[in-house]
Amino acid sequence: MTHELPKLRYDFSALEPHIDTRTMAIHHDKHHQAYVDNLNQTLEGYEDLQDKSTFELLLELEALPEEIRSAVRNNGGGHFNHSMFWRCMSPKGGGQPGGGLAEAIQASFGSFAGFKDEFSAAASGLFGSGWVWLSMDGEGGLVVTTTPGHDVPFYKGLFPILVLDVWEHAYYLKYENRRADYIVAWWDVVNWDHVAGNFSTAKLNLGLGKAAEWAKTTWQRIEDSWAKLTDS
Numbered sequence: 640m641t642h643e644l645p646k647l648r649y650d651f652s653a654l655e656p657h658i659d660t661r662t663m664a665i666h667h668d669k670h671h672q673a674y675v676d677n678l679n680q681t682l683e684g685y686e687d688l689q690d691k692s693t694f695e696l697l698l699e700l701e702a703l704p705e706e707i708r709s710a711v712r713n714n715g716g717g718h719f720n721h722s723m724f725w726r727c728m729s730p731k732g733g734g735q736p737g738g739g740l741a742e743a744i745q746a747s748f749g750s751f752a753g754f755k756d757e758f759s760a761a762a763s764g765l766f767g768s769g770w771v772w773l774s775m776d777g778e779g780g781l782v783v784t785t786t787p788g789h790d791v792p793f794y795k796g797l798f799p800i801l802v803l804d805v806w807e808h809a810y811y812l813k814y815e816n817r818r819a820d821y822i823v824a825w826w827d828v829v830n831w832d833h834v835a836g837n838f839s840t841a842k843l844n845l846g847l848g849k850a851a852e853w854a855k856t857t858w859q860r861i862e863d864s865w866a867k868l869t870d871s
């Protein structure tokens with residue numbers, strides 16, 4: 640299996656004025672493509688690893704041959720995180736989630752505003768390049784965490800449901816050094832329908848616990864169900 644750059648489900652210009660066209664084009668076609676290419680290059684000569692999904696590779700990172708471990712961590716993580724990031728945004732995004740996700744956010748953070756403040760503060764406070772996550776833990780609670788580089792929340796046993804890229808390449812062309820302004824604008828494109836789908840998937844899997852066990856057989860189905868949620 641060769642890893643492939645996923646198609647965006649909206650135009651590069653669709654998230655204007657919040658995320659600008661040029662940033663989207665370079666971010667998707669150049670940055671994300673490079674992680675995909677580097678991942679494929681890294682796996683050349685490792686035939687037993689070539690059929691595994693990015694999710695499986697990252698879950699089994701410690702078991703990978705040492706000489707390719709950091710390359711898979713960085714490029715596989717870059718591929719996984721960006722694939723999720725694109726789907727967490729939509730031209731019809733913004734506002735607030737409803738249903739079970741809204742209740743879970745209220746239970747874990749007191750209110751939607753409380754969650755938004757905590758997530759935004761984590762995004763502003765993250766030193767250097769990294770990602771901000773809303774994830775489900777093994778008990779069904781929701782937590783905000785950050786990861787450096789292209790690390791994923793799985794390493795802490797968390798199942799991600801929403802992610803924000805705070806690498807400079809995600810905002811510098813439009814917002815320059817003003818990361819806080821980018822974060823404020825980003826809330827207006829968050830695809831809560833997609834995040835609610837991720838939340839349901841996380842609940843079915845009791846956070847990461849069962850997802851990890853099932854990774855081999857069910858990951859494709861999970862990805863398919865995500866795709867369906869965002870195709871409509």
Ligand code: MN3
Binds near residue numbers: 670721
């Ligand atoms: Mn990025």
